[in-house]
Amino acid sequence: MQTEKPTHLLVYQSTVAQFLQDCDEIEISSLIHDRYVALTGGKVGPSEQASWKNSLSEMARVLRRSQLDETVGVGIELFAPQATSRVDFSLSGLGAEGDKKVILIELKQWSSVDVTEKDAIVRTVLGGGKQDVPHPSYQAWSYANLFEGFNEAVSCGDIKVVPCAFLHNYESTQREIIDQRYDVYLQKAPLFLKGDLEKFREFLREHLHGGDNGKVIHALIHAKIGASKALIEGLNHLLKENKEFVLIDQQKLVYEAVRATAKAAAPGKHRVIIVEGGPGTGKSLIAINLLVKLLHDNLAIRYVSKNSAPRHVYKSKLTKSTLRSRFDSLFCGPDSFHKVQSNTFDLLLVDEAHRLTEKSGAYGNLGENQVKELINAAKCTVFFIDEDQCVTFKDIGSKAQIRRWAQVKGAVVEEYELQSQFRCSGSDGYISWLDNILGIRSTANHFLDSKQYDFRIFDSPQELHEVIESKNIENKARVVAGYCWPWSSKNDISKMDIVIGNYQRQWNLSSNSSVWIVTPGSIDQVGCIHTCQGLEVEYVGVIVGPDLIVRDGQVVTAPEMRSSMDQSIRGYKTRVKTSPNATKALADKVIRNTYRTLMTRGLKGCYIYCTDDETRSYFKARLEGHGSASSKE
Template sequence: MLAFQTTPAQIVALHDDERLDDELAAYLTASGYKVNGPERRSWRNSLPALARHLCALGYGDLDALVEYQLPRSSRRIDVILAGAEPLTMRATYLVVELKQWSEASRYDDDGSVLRVNYLEQPQLHPALQVQAYCAYLVDYVEKVREWPNAVHGMAYLHNAKRDHIPDLLRERSYQSMVWTPDKAEQFPVYLERKFHRVRHPQAAYRLLTSPIRQSRQLLSLAADEVTNRALFPLLDEQRAAYELVLRGVRWAEEGRGKRVVIISGGPGSGKSAIGLNLLAELAREERQIAHATGSRAFTRTLQQYARRQPADPAQRTRPLFSYFMDFMDATPDKLDVLICDEAHRIRARSTKGSRQGSKPQVQELIEAAKVPVFLLDDNQVVRPDEVGSVDTITEAAGQLDLEVDRIELGAQFRCGGSPRYERWVLHLLGLARAAPYRWKGDERFRLALVDSPEEMETILRGCQDRGESARISAGFCWPWTHRAQNGRLVPDVRIESWARPWNAYDDYPPKGIPTSAYWATDPRGFGQIGCIYTAQGFEYDWSGVIIGKDLVVRDGRFVSDPRKSCDPAIVNGEGRVIARNADRLIRNTYKVLLTRGLRGTLLFADDPETQAFLSQLIPAPHRPGRLIAPGVRRIDAVRADRPAGSHTGTPATPSERSDTGSMPARSGAADGELDER
């Protein structure tokens, strides 16, 4: 994984030379992150405080991994100290979260969420924050999973006193320690038990080069999550949002008023993971709960996975997983919690058959539960009748005289946790102010342009055959024959001699073909082309995206042509554009499709001029039929084995790796292989 590898002694030297924040900023910029002023100030204030403390206690030569990026996530840990246990000389690690806070106050009753004066959003207690980082490391990093007790966690608050930071009213452990200056006498004792002063030559290397556990697809574990907890470790804002909902439940139970919780974030920021963790906890507490979406595919898939578990049927079928329209006649506050996932798909009014709701759908959902929770992304609206947004929900809550708790999620857990790829997509589609630019490569996520849909299918079939999920989706630019003919789906998506069918339309597809609701999760979905309505809300390891002629490049920029769309929500039967915001809906559609992949995306454009433009921005696979990942030289062997005292402070940055997007080959790799070393 990525990290700026140095030592406490070197941190002090860089700070004294006034080079610390410049070195770290250069490293993060090369890794695809944007660095702001507050982040630089944090490095200057907090890192030297920790480093000088360690040097004074004789631990200046420990390996320090600064800004360590968590696997499969854009979230970073401030510092991981790597060394050896004094008696066994076994590798051991201390995860350190640095805070400049001088004081904080409780935002909820047990201190899980705190209010910090100069920060707008409620903040997760740093003890819970660092504990979650430790759990995440143990969960994903294979070398750490072998010895989980080697991972400890500490929040280091160098400006605070013990009484100025609320204590947690829950069990504490070595993964949730909090240090303040008035606890100074405890730190030397802890370090003597945890670390040998002599540097361990392999501890940092083992962590940085460890194999990473395969990405887990959210919905494939949904049933287990409802019956077993902690399958999805929640980090930072995710955990803060989770705790705010639990606080709302407690407050409602105590008669302290009803609150609306809004959790917003982009694709892969963990919104659905929060919802499922809440579902698990609230089901365990035997609360009256429901989970609702506006997506037939998403809801049906949750129902399918839940029914696989032999637990209480009342919490395994339709009463638990519902649709937004199902609350048209709901008794006010009958539910303790209503989790509204994909809330950007809220409609103006509920419609069931010939009936239409008498009030806005968002009001129905708010009134249905004591604690209504909305999980959404304002930039994923893809139909003209979808009105869900942060502003819409906030306004509806205000009209009902209800207070709102809002958390905005900033991390990225899809697309390899690559902020570089997420930003590149926004620029490519014209959803950011600046123009598109060439993809520079990122070891966390693979992107390539293929010459044909045949090549895309060949590469992705190789992934699918190895047990890695892969799907091809496309813009809604081809007609859709809804009924099978002669026992087969009709191959409506045609590009020259290549033709494939859309995913099944109804609940009774030909034998061997999943229904549309399960296209993204059933392995038999490979071979059909997914549309926006079956792909949205889902994820798979490898994604192929075909850009149709509704979004083409002319004069060096993308322009939409809604007349080329076959989506009945955008164009009617006479070919007339009926959606007022068609341009934004089309761009949002491709943003969703391009952010489904966990590990990589292949791209092809049906329009020749668009394909030529993309060829200037995106590298091709190394050779036809193969997409090979960039080599990962996380940290070279010379540095790993260097003698104590020879630290240079130089990070293992992308400049030391293959960061050109050229995707070099590996000897012995089979055709069609996407390889990750």
């Protein structure tokens, strides 16, 4: 059970008596700051230092009159297993039956929040503006789940973790934080507000009947790290029940090669793997299988994707639930890896690697380069990539970038290419025709035989949507569009977004856009590139907007026709003034790649409507039989 060195980082460890003495005699926040910097080498911003000062003084206030044994253990900034997340405050001791317990406490300085329609998400003021953030009870519960799933002392039952949250500035008259929509998480991790001090103390006394001189926390941070048996068995069972996760032919070969390399990687023997493949070749399929199977080998592993939609949808498919679950910790975005120490993970599976960006964070001001940071964070990093799916100005993921940073790390690079594609009815001819007709690259496929792949052109968006609805028998057909219309319904659900004559529809569900593509009922809405990339349906309907048109037989793009709310080409007007040729070329590539991506989401068929008449005629003229695959059912 024990290892020589701690498997978890812990910035501060003492007892209640020592913690209260430190609060009285020294500036406790300065002590935490110095220890954090010494332990991690990281930097701490003024806001976090202020948070330590305010929140720790409030915890001292709680503990002074708590009647807890003075030998109850105290931990501050406890790193969760296999994660960059930290538990603000923890207390350890013995329960009524002498059982070992650790209370995990999430501390917040918030004084107000707004509820949202998103599961376990609230909005509050952070960094000068309002942001969506996890509900504190969910956050505390998710940390407990990490310990239950990856800390052997907890997963085997030797230590029990108890989550809760304390919002010491939040008045009980502000009811939003305890809105009934958050009940499921409030029950899992009780929430205590500014006026709940005695209730909070009672909760602590209920769980900690005796002190331990910090021995339980010591055992926790020295316990072996690895996926619990229950987590592995649960995922394996779910994977076996999903036939769509079965690997075929070349997919199986690449999977086995990557699996062998990942298991052999070690510090000083770093590996970087590039798996290249077009739409439907099985990149995500391989990533999910590796995630599940390599948990067996106690590898510290994560599935990473820049776009939240793929990770949320694959998680929901594995768990058969669109709600957050105990599997959350296995799926993450790339924005936090600039804070991760070298070799923290054994394996990172980076799906949609072409979507990686240089900087991280909501304001694009954190870190140096996501490719570099993902390589640094793991002994083996696997990048699943399709350079033809770069769809925003910020996308920097490329094979050249990956090779460059792998060389800096001194890592051995392996490269594999998936060629057989199973989307679009397995028609490589359709992909080649699409590349040709969109002007992405010249191919010999000038005309499309719609007998090989069900491709149709409609003369009205209403007719297109009606036919796609008729195909939605098993919730596997959706309509998507280029981002040429503002998302007005995001803030006013009474408004329509996409208005073309009598056709009026809203963009994808604002409350749960990450799983829009698999949410029953979302057939009524229209999706965009951000909610469907990396995913597929059986039939896709694509509304081609005025940003891609045909003039005199040539496909041209019009970036100015994109909605101002679209982040894909944000800054176009400014950049085009200083670097017109390069900016126009990049915008042209983004728009063409966007429609290529949208038009390859359908496993069995793709139906399109073009807002521009000449463009619609151009597509019809490039079908064998000239219009034989048009709007006739």
